[in-house]
Amino acid sequence: MKLHRLSAPLRAASGLEIGQVLLFGGGGAVVGSEGGMGGGVVIGLAIVLVLFVVQLGWEILYVQRFAYTLTDDSLDIDSGVLSRRERSIPIRRIQNVDITRDPFARLAGLAAVAFETAGGGDDAEGEIRYVTTTEAERLRNEIQRLKRANDGGESDEASTSADVSRAETVEDTDEGREELFVLSTRDLLAASALSLDLRPLLPVALLVFEGTRYLPSGVASAVVGSPRLGVVLTAVGSFLASAAVTFARFYGFRLWRSGDELRYERGLVSRYTGSIPFEKIQHLVVSESLLLRRFGYAALDVETAGYGSQSAATRGSESVVPFAERGAVLALARSIEGFGFDTPAFSRPPKRARRRYAGRYAIAVVAMTTGLFVANRLFEFDPLRWWFAPLALLVVVPFAAHYTWLHRGVATDEGFVLTRNGFWRRTTEVVPYYRVQTVNEDHTIFQRRWNLATVVVDTAGTGSLGREGARAVDFDRHEADALRETVRRRLRRSVIERRMERRRRSSGS
Structure with a gap:
């Protein structure tokens, strides 16, 4: 199948980088301004127009040579102008299908479809830009149906056919949609x-x-x-x-359950629609900024497997509830398949960690003041004459150290390990033992001086940019050793239990 005929101008418009426009258009305007301001503006606009025409010509060739085919086993994409690339994405490897409609695409009734696999990354040729919104929805629903069929196996063809038929009915009529959350x-x-x-x-x-x-x-x-x-x-x-x-x-955020995955929709200027398969959710993150905690609100994100760096929207971390009362957030978090956790009491780091934080914050204040002092000597920037103002922060250093310590902790129960960190933005990470990839115990040269260590619990969703895993920070070395061994022991037990459960299900079917 081919891209929509309006894809070329839309791709050309989005392909013009603001840096190119400012560099070439602004440079032309400056050069042409010698003959008057009007002449400079005309020359600048003419250069931008030429850039767009060149980009449009390239995109026309790209769209003409772009084709995709959805089979029972794979999504095949052929693309390229000077060099051709044939890519086959196995259906079973597709973890997420996101639909994006930027402002121009919304006016034209089109959408871009991105396919994320276990490899992650920002590969543009794993994306189809642009098709009609109807075709985008069809691709996503068809991929979900094929994944269900493939997961059903070949041992029971009649059962699989019935499941596929039901899936088609659910997707076509949308009767199986279960609304979970709507942001008013x-x-x-x-x-x-x-x-x-x-x-x-x-x-x-x-x-x-x-x-x-x-x-x-x-x-x-x-x-x-x-x-x-x-x-x-x-x-x-x-x-x-x-x-x-x-x-x-x-704007317009809503979350619903469709089959075996979560789906969400959001965005005012650009509209995003994404899917989150339950089986790909690695762990949950409940976040509360200082203001949200004060008024009893929180947000919920899920970490999913298979993402590298961030792409068009947010990759690796997906917002499930951007804003709601804390009780409602926790209730929805527990309703996600495989995350029926309790809220055990958190144990905090030893009190000597507070002295470490106080010293670190004091050093940061002095370093900031020194930097502003040097900048004040080098640059003529009026606010820099108040270079000594950060020294006032030394008064709040003891309070900052105390509240940093107060909002850190770790808790374990039979099914999950939970960590908590942060004062301005406190995050509580909930990790099922069966999702744990590695358990590391780190102790920097500064931590060793205080006999402290940090235990990092990694999942397949913590390889993305800015994600470090669930972290129990600055605990006594003996407590860190015990925590690491507890997580490892329960990881082995949970893997064995899930393996036995799958065997029971397989023998029962």
Whole structure:
């Protein structure tokens, strides 16, 4: 089958990088501005148009030579312009099928379909851009049906045929959909208001203190000449930017169960629809920022197997509940197949770990102050004249050390190991023993001085960017040894029990 005829212009528009536009278009505008501002703008737009036409020509050739075929066993994709690539993705290896509709694709009624396998990564040729939304849904439903048929085996063809027929009926009529969670407008606004994201802080600060210089002189002098006003504007701008990102990301979020997988849909500007097979869920992450904890809310993510680095949306970690009351989050987490955990009492690191945190935070404050002092000597940036301000943080160092210690812990029961870390954003990770890949005990040169160690429990979902596994941090070396052996022993036992259970099911069928 072929891509939609509008795929070429959509791919060309998305293929133009902002860096290319700024470099070539902006350079042309500057060169052409010698004959007047209007001439510079015209030349800049002309260069951008030429870039688009070149990109469009390439994409037309790419779309014409792109073909895909879905068979009973594999998804075959043939692509390439100068060099051809024939790729066959086994159906049984496909772990996730994500559907993305960016703004232009939504206007055209099209969608992009991405297929994630156990290999992970960001391979663009594991993606079909673009097809109609009906074709995208058909591909995802058909792949799910084929996976069910393959998992049914060949030993009982009649049973498999019946299961496949039921699956087709469920998918075609959507009668088997079980709604699990819907983010209401009220909760979305609350989640946006309570979002605590510091990433917009630096760009907003640069915009406030540097961008206002180009505004009328009265406004510029009011902001630049008053650091307090600049700080207030930076804080308000960062809050609004963070809230806007959260609102756009989770707008219209809903989660439902379809067969043996979870499905979700979200997004205001770009619409994402993804699937999460139950069998690929490695462990759960309950996260609570400081503000969420204060008002009794939390979020739930699942870590899935087979992802490398992050791709278009979030890879490796998928949001299942972006914002809800903590009790509801835990209830939904326990309803996920294989995760009927209790909430045992957490044991904390030894109290001497607090002294280690206090020393580390004090060193960080001094280093920050030193860096600002050097920057103040090298650059003329008005806020840097307050380089000594971070020294005030030394007052809160003991409290920061205490609360870091207070929110760390580990707990074990017969089926799961749970770890907890973080004050500003506390995360509780729930790992079933049968999902454990490795159990490592680490102790840095600084930990050895305090006779402390960290136990890291890795699953197949913790190889993605930024994921380090469930971590019991800064426990006494003897406690860490005991925890590591407990997890290893229960891992072996759980694997044996699951193997015996599969044999019983196989013999019973």
